[in-house]
Amino acid sequence: MNAAVRALALLAINVKIVPFYVQNGYEGLHSGKIYPLDDRTFLNLSLTMGGSRIGSSRFEAMKQEKVRMEMVEQLLAKNIETLVVIGGDGSYFGASLLAQAGINVIGLPGTIDNDVSSTGITIGFDTSLNGIVTNVNAIQDTARSHNMCHLVEVMGRHSPDLAIHAAIATGANLVITNENVMQPVEITKKIKEFLTNGATSLIILISENIYGIEKLPSLSEIAKLITSECGIQTRASVLGYSQRGGKPTAAENVNAALMAKTAIDNLINGKKNFTVGLNGTSAYITPIEQAVKIVKPSRKEMILLANTLGNSR
The missing domain is CATH 3.40.50.450 (Rossmann fold)
Known part of the structure; x- marks a missing residue:
């Protein structure tokens, strides 16, 4: 600005x-x-x-x-x-x-x-995106070192763009946004597929304002579920207001x-x-x-691209 x-x-x-x-x-x-x-x-x-x-x-x-x-x-x-x-x-x-x-x-x-x-x-947007990528890359380092799964929540309010672009830029395994919300049982099923296919560490990017709201459990609760159901240590990280600053x-x-x-x-x-x-x-x-009347187009094609690339890892 x-x-x-x-x-x-x-x-x-x-x-x-x-x-x-x-x-x-x-x-x-x-x-x-x-x-x-x-x-x-x-x-x-x-x-x-x-x-x-x-x-x-x-x-x-x-x-x-x-x-x-x-x-x-x-x-x-x-x-x-x-x-x-x-x-x-x-x-x-x-x-x-x-x-x-x-x-x-x-x-x-x-x-x-x-x-x-x-x-x-x-x-x-670009400054925030680059800050997210830097943080996710750092989390990826420890995920690989310790064979862990990390759930990373990013900002965006009700827009999925930060999560999608960051997922593509970092090679995240999965991105979840308000356009492709997954139930906890669907997440654990997907993680089991990754592990069966040889993955030893996982990064999942998630837009804010999805989990921990209404009837969906919080990210911390989902992390505990993944650990117990899938046999991989899982942690949840919320990047928070670091995304709103930076050079x-x-x-x-x-x-x-x-x-x-x-x-x-x-x-x-x-x-x-x-x-x-x-x-x-x-x-x-x-x-x-x-x-003020223009409607933002769906991001489903970009979500598909991000998750196709993530599934290919």
Whole structure:
């Protein structure tokens, strides 16, 4: 996200647009935390820092029309005509409401979950993915050394992309997501197949928000079941918030710059209320009222690919 803020600011300055930033997202906007973005030290450091230097927040109050009008008034009081929102689907929904309230809004996709339907990749996804791969590779080392099975839970909210991409990148034996949920008995059956076919260590990647919820047991309980039913020592690992930080990857910074350029180019050409997406190195825009309605396609083919490769080990 920092690379996107940096690129937006520098490109805006280059075409004589004065950039400001809002501290702490929508909540900061409502309370008037709007400042000039002219600190060169800030801009120069942004390529190497993870997280968000300008902060972020959840702001449920903006669901109220009165609050949204107050947010727009904060911008107009400083003669700010356009608001750039970097975030996920929730941020985009908020941006669409602000557009209806009368401010020009541009959306850039920023979330590790890769769950913004109007783009092929989001800012944050590649950095998070690479962090997961590093951690899973380390877990694989100990799994092989001790002939163990490891269940590794990764983030993604309700999007399976982090788990699927990490499974392919690490050669995990199995990936389980919200699109292919497996019952504990199915998991133990699959592990017995792996062991019968000669596997001595196993890595299973699992999306969050599946196990330990409603009627499904927790990962720790499943690990104990696998140990007793399959005869292989099994441990559960939750990577947690390490996935939300870390130095941005090179691809991340390039993607952010490409999207920022497309945002500024379309802004100076008179476009209003749009989001920016990226496929490969090709950036494009989508009207924001359309962007929030696009449904993310199924990932079943990629899940099949990941599990076919895992089964072949």
